[in-house]
Amino acid sequence: MDTSLSVDAARLWRALETLGEIGAYTDERTGLRGVNRLALTPADGEGRRHVVEQMRALGLAVTIDRIGNVFGRRAGLDDTLAPVMMGSHIDSVPTAGRFDGCLGVLGALECLATLGDHGVVTRRPIVAAFFTDEEGARFGTDMLGSAVATGRLALEDAYALRDRQGVSVREALGDIGFIGEADERLAAPHAYLECHIEQGPVLAAHGREIGVVTGVQGISWHEVTIQGKAAHAGTTPMELRADAGIVAARINLHLREMIRSGRFGADMRATMGALVPYPGLVNIVPGRVVCTVDLRNPDDALMRAAEAEVLRFYAQVAAEEKVELTWRQTARTEHVAFSSVVMERVAAAAAARGLSHEHIISGAGHDCQEMARLCPAGMVFVPGLYEGISHNPREYSTPEACAAGVSVLLDVLRDLAA
Amino acid sequence: MDTSLSVDAARLWRALETLGEIGAYTDERTGLRGVNRLALTPADGEGRRHVVEQMRALGLAVTIDRIGNVFGRRAGLDDTLAPVMMGSHIDSVPTAGRFDGCLGVLGALECLATLGDHGVVTRRPIVAAFFTDEEGARFGTDMLGSAVATGRLALEDAYALRDRQGVSVREALGDIGFIGEADERLAAPHAYLECHIEQGPVLAAHGREIGVVTGVQGISWHEVTIQGKAAHAGTTPMELRADAGIVAARINLHLREMIRSGRFGADMRATMGALVPYPGLVNIVPGRVVCTVDLRNPDDALMRAAEAEVLRFYAQVAAEEKVELTWRQTARTEHVAFSSVVMERVAAAAAARGLSHEHIISGAGHDCQEMARLCPAGMVFVPGLYEGISHNPREYSTPEACAAGVSVLLDVLRDLAA
Numbered sequence: 106m107d108t109s110l111s112v113d114a115a116r117l118w119r120a121l122e123t124l125g126e127i128g129a130y131t132d133e134r135t136g137l138r139g140v141n142r143l144a145l146t147p148a149d150g151e152g153r154r155h156v157v158e159q160m161r162a163l164g165l166a167v168t169i170d171r172i173g174n175v176f177g178r179r180a181g182l183d184d185t186l187a188p189v190m191m192g193s194h195i196d197s198v199p200t201a202g203r204f205d206g207c208l209g210v211l212g213a214l215e216c217l218a219t220l221g222d223h224g225v226v227t228r229r230p231i232v233a234a235f236f237t238d239e240e241g242a243r244f245g246t247d248m249l250g251s252a253v254a255t256g257r258l259a260l261e262d263a264y265a266l267r268d269r270q271g272v273s274v275r276e277a278l279g280d281i282g283f284i285g286e287a288d289e290r291l292a293a294p295h296a297y298l299e300c301h302i303e304q305g306p307v308l309a310a311h312g313r314e315i316g317v318v319t320g321v322q323g324i325s326w327h328e329v330t331i332q333g334k335a336a337h338a339g340t341t342p343m344e345l346r347a348d349a350g351i352v353a354a355r356i357n358l359h360l361r362e363m364i365r366s367g368r369f370g371a372d373m374r375a376t377m378g379a380l381v382p383y384p385g386l387v388n389i390v391p392g393r394v395v396c397t398v399d400l401r402n403p404d405d406a407l408m409r410a411a412e413a414e415v416l417r418f419y420a421q422v423a424a425e426e427k428v429e430l431t432w433r434q435t436a437r438t439e440h441v442a443f444s445s446v447v448m449e450r451v452a453a454a455a456a457a458r459g460l461s462h463e464h465i466i467s468g469a470g471h472d473c474q475e476m477a478r479l480c481p482a483g484m485v486f487v488p489g490l491y492e493g494i495s496h497n498p499r500e501y502s503t504p505e506a507c508a509a510g511v512s513v514l515l516d517v518l519r520d521l522a523a
Numbered sequence: 524m525d526t527s528l529s530v531d532a533a534r535l536w537r538a539l540e541t542l543g544e545i546g547a548y549t550d551e552r553t554g555l556r557g558v559n560r561l562a563l564t565p566a567d568g569e570g571r572r573h574v575v576e577q578m579r580a581l582g583l584a585v586t587i588d589r590i591g592n593v594f595g596r597r598a599g600l601d602d603t604l605a606p607v608m609m610g611s612h613i614d615s616v617p618t619a620g621r622f623d624g625c626l627g628v629l630g631a632l633e634c635l636a637t638l639g640d641h642g643v644v645t646r647r648p649i650v651a652a653f654f655t656d657e658e659g660a661r662f663g664t665d666m667l668g669s670a671v672a673t674g675r676l677a678l679e680d681a682y683a684l685r686d687r688q689g690v691s692v693r694e695a696l697g698d699i700g701f702i703g704e705a706d707e708r709l710a711a712p713h714a715y716l717e718c719h720i721e722q723g724p725v726l727a728a729h730g731r732e733i734g735v736v737t738g739v740q741g742i743s744w745h746e747v748t749i750q751g752k753a754a755h756a757g758t759t760p761m762e763l764r765a766d767a768g769i770v771a772a773r774i775n776l777h778l779r780e781m782i783r784s785g786r787f788g789a790d791m792r793a794t795m796g797a798l799v800p801y802p803g804l805v806n807i808v809p810g811r812v813v814c815t816v817d818l819r820n821p822d823d824a825l826m827r828a829a830e831a832e833v834l835r836f837y838a839q840v841a842a843e844e845k846v847e848l849t850w851r852q853t854a855r856t857e858h859v860a861f862s863s864v865v866m867e868r869v870a871a872a873a874a875a876r877g878l879s880h881e882h883i884i885s886g887a888g889h890d891c892q893e894m895a896r897l898c899p900a901g902m903v904f905v906p907g908l909y910e911g912i913s914h915n916p917r918e919y920s921t922p923e924a925c926a927a928g929v930s931v932l933l934d935v936l937r938d939l940a941a
Contacts, residue, residue, distance in 0.1 A: 304755055304758050305755055305759055306758070306759055306760075307760065322757060328805075336723075337886060337911070337913060337914075338794035338796055339723075339742070339792060339819045339885075339886025340721065340723025340724070340886035340887055341723055341724055341910075341911075342725065343792070343793075345725075345728060351779060354772035355776065358769065358773065361761065361769060374759070374760070376756035376805075377768055377809075378756055378768075378803065378807050378808065378809060379800065380800055382797065382798055385796065385797045386796050387744055387746075387794075387815040388794070388796060389794075399756045399805050399806050435805070467758070468756070468757025468758035468759070469757050469758055492763070493759075494754075496755075
């Protein structure tokens with residue numbers, strides 16, 4: 106593994122700071138500086154134009170496709186070969202930090218700048234990309250641009266999605282001037298690489314500098330409606346109650362018991378994040394609760410087993426507590442495994458640089474999981490501070506950690522593009 | 524027990540229907556006819572003027588005190604004796620039925636009408652009363668009028684209470700013309716009686732026609748704030764979480780275990796009625812939960828034991844789950860025991876009439892618990908339909924059930940006024 110070139114940590118940090126000022130705001134409660142570049146808003150448009158400028162300054166040939174994905178291409182010695190692509194996204198949730206997505210895009214540009222600094226031209230062409238609306242926070246569908254580019258989502262269906270104000274993706278794309286002319290279906294690159302903050306606490310808790318990402322967990326979301334009987338808290342004996350809140354509590358604790366049992370693997374996650382009791386008053390037994398269940402598992406068979414166990418428990422608890430329980434699936438994705446070749450290269454680069462590293466499954470979704478359908482794909486994770494908090498102005502990683510991750514990205518890029 | 528007189532079921536029912544049209548509305552979702560006579564609103568004023576008219580039509584001498592409590596007095600053979608008082612309230616929560624409170628007030632007037640029909644004059648004078656703002660739904664303090672009349676609450680403190688729009692009790696009382704001239708401190712009656720719907724499912728579940736009310740449960744309300752750590756549901760392993768929702772779930776289930784243990788008596792109730800997780804999103808581990816605990820117990824020593832056990836568990840679960848838990852007391856009242864003499868008379872009257880009956884503790888607050896400080900006091904409960912639902916347009920009792928309860932009220936009245 107050739108690790109003779111390293112990226113410029115200070116230049117990368119300045120790039121993150123500069124992009125982080127576009128759509129920036131000050132959080133009233135904490136005084137922290139946050140970022141709001143919700144997809145296809147004017148702030149996103151301004152961020153996009155800024156990154157396109159950076160691409161042009163690096164001499165890249167910029168193309169924009171019909172869903173607004175942006176590609177900056179650097180020619181290779183044999184320009185007929187499929188390129189190695191790096192990328193991520195620059196759109197954000199409304200209460201974001203500076204790193205999520207941006208590290209992958211600006212890191213890709215920093216790799217190309219470093220190659221330029223040293224006059225290195227690779228055999229294969231290289232493409233640095235950013236995809237439209239990875240977050241899904243505005244139009245409700247995440248990985249929108251990469252899903253269209255890789256054929257999971259039809260362009261017309263993507264165009265037709267609307268935000269809460271009724272504005273369609275197509276209208277919003279037009280408004281910021283990012284409906285390009287390139288075919289939205291992407292030709293398969295040779296490989297796809299993405300550097301990203303972990304958005305979780307594992308690497309920091311284990312003292313690791315690099316995460317070798319093995320794939321993205323499967324996700325199963327339920328919205329559960331529990332219909333019991335509202336009743337007076339003072340007058341209704343416990344045996345005459347049908348308390349929807351008790352049912353939600355039992356489901357929440359059962360989820361944790363499922364994980365503790367080990368039956369669904371070490372990487373199983375389960376969360377009850379939302380819970381609304383009705384009427385939600387101190388002296389009324391909740392007659393109805395609407396709550397959510399979020400299951401994650403990197404093993405599709407174990408995920409199906411976990412889902413079956415959850416459904417079995419829904420039926421059991423509903424019968425025991427004399428409530429009606431209904432549920433609907435609000436999201437469901439299979440596990441995506443990343444390329445073992447890419448994983449091996451990432452681990453080798455980290456080892457050659459003396460960076461501590463471990464294999465890690467991603468609990469969050471990323472554009473890389475879409476690209477994995479087209480070509481060998483993989484990710485480099487960088488630890489975040491504050492237990493990896495993300496989608497929050499407190500999101501933070503250090504200049505050193507970011508540069509380490511992007512230098513590993515550079516190593517793998519050079520290896521695959523050679 | 525003399526049960527030779529019975530009230531006129533049809534007249535009582537018409538009176539309930541007529542008062543129920545004042546402040547009536549149609550519930551949009553169910554199409555049911557509900558009542559909104561929030562205390563000291565124009566609708567409450569209209570209801571008050573209507574009842575005062577009924578009192579005058581019965582020949583009662585009407586006085587109004589400075590907190591707006593209204594008393595209609597019927598002279599006795601020895602008018603120097605302390606009167607037997609019957610009463611309740613006609614104000615309502617914003618989504619009420621026709622029975623809560625009104626049955627006690629209109630039932631008292633029906634008793635007096637029946638005495639009049641039969642030319643019966645009792646030895647003691649009789650007073651039919653309705654008290655101001657029993658519900659507490661507008662100004663935040665329940666049993667307001669009876670608390671002032673019996674000295675628990677100072678008049679000036681009651682006057683100074685304000686609703687959410689900033690209107691004070693004094694201003695609102697003035698607006699509807701119900702600041703009377705009578706001293707707000709009530710002279711002790713000989714006894715106080717109140718007929719009320721149960722507002723719970725027990726009598727109906729047990730097939731009883733009459734409840735002999737033994738008293739009102741003590742109440743202890745906590746607002747509990749659980750501060751854990753918000754975290755990404757996909758990326759955060761269970762052992763690195765501090766899930767405030769899990770803590771709330773454990774408290775909720777522990778409350779039920781406490782009751783099932785039997786250690787806190789058969790009449791112990793415990794409820795988690797309100798629960799708000801933050802941020803309350805499907806894919807975020809709740810970092811904070813604010814929830815409520817409502818404890819009821821008719822035995823003050825058992826209530827204190829239950830409170831101690833709840834606090835012990837708060838500390839245990841906070842330590843085990845690595846969260847901070849704080850709580851504050853939002854309400855606390857001691858158990859009120861009703862007069863054994865009145866209970867005995869209610870039971871005797873029901874037995875003499877061949878009405879099935881049982882002793883029952885009230886889980887809800889009533890004006891009678893305030894009056895119990897002044898004189899022997901007691902209540903007659905009438906079963907409600909639909910599991911005793913109350914504070915809801917579905918609140919319902921039958922003409923027969925209402926008349927049975929009010930006839931028992933009449934029997935006890937005659938006995939005590941003789």
